[in-house]
Amino acid sequence: MESILDKIQLPGSHPAAGIIHYTLHLADNALVIAHRNSEWCGHGPILEQDIALANIALDLVGQARNFYQYAAALIAENNLSSITITEDDFAYLRAADEFKNFLLTEQSNGHWGTTILRQFLFSTYQYFLYRQLQHCSNEHLAAIAQKALKEVTYHVRWSSEWVIRLGDGTAESHQKMQDALNELWPFTDELLTGGLASAANISLDDTLIKTEWTEKITSVIADATLHLPTSRQYVYGGTEGKHTPHLTAMLKDMQYLQRTYPGVEW
């Protein structure tokens, strides 16, 4: 399948390679989970929560656009491509193994509780990440993080409230949330050991992110009367382009139009 990356000359040794890869990683996380959430549009259990999830998807698409625009600007500034690369090229013209998102973000929606829990695990990570990123040495990434942090705060609150309501709800909703937690737990450690920031010379306190994330997750899961899985069997690979089949399936749908009618606009 044709990929836009074939049009870009970016050797790993190039001084801008680290920051471009890290920016794409941040963008891919936001875009992939945004697209997953948008799949719910019109199918939510009640109208208000359907709208809530669509708004969260919108915030995340906005973040992804800002990151992709910055990556495109870096490619232009460094003369890394003979053709103009745009934000859309990154979203629509890359293959699954060129995406650098965490595996958690691409997992299929499951039932409403699985989606809520995926959002809670991810948004809590994003919240503590952006709290640091907003003060980082790269002013572009710092500005995007500062802007997005206010919105992510809403995402954490909204999703944690639903985790608690459903976990501490009926026997059936409790069991469904516990099953969802067991199912998603293997994808959580990748968030905390991502490691693409250092190659971009972005200095983050990963230990602090892990401590803060663990504290918040533990407290909400306890309020939800759920049990943290004791399994330490984790899976990794998203940041290196090794994805679960869910991403390929998702991209087939998301990229269908541009792949079928290249360059089409509306």
Add this chain to the structure above:
Amino acid sequence: MSTSQSNILTTTIWNILHDIYDPEVPVLSIVDLGIVRDVVVNDEAAFILITPTYTGCPAMDVIRMNIKMALLEKGLGNVEIKTILSPAWTTDWISEKGKQQLKAFGIAPPNSTHSVCTIDAFAADEAVQCPRCLSFNTKAISRFGSTACKALYQCNDCHEPFDYFKCH
């Protein structure tokens, strides 16, 4: 360009911007909404700095286009529109006039004491005044309303649902 010429151009641009309205809140000019951060005119160029309310606000593309069209109508095709993200927009930048216009339109304006949401679940919400009957006996239906910048509320007295332009 002389100083007086650039002053006149700056004033002209601001006047144009005062007449451009948010497409999703059509009673509020983009200046009163606080998204126009600056108008800069110097020897080489003239540009307008705007900032989004929310990162993914779809109205931004429309607003940018509307500014461009209004400038073209006045023969000012060379003015550049730049989007900046930092400092991040806050509802504190909505003017007093803008807040009154929101209320008259049926949207509860952001509370004057800036209270921003925290990550804590089930924290008490601020009391929001119903824009129709002015009761403070209202409840949040959803933190996300018809657009990203608004929450959905309902008045417990007159029972009308209404949008609240949430503090941000």
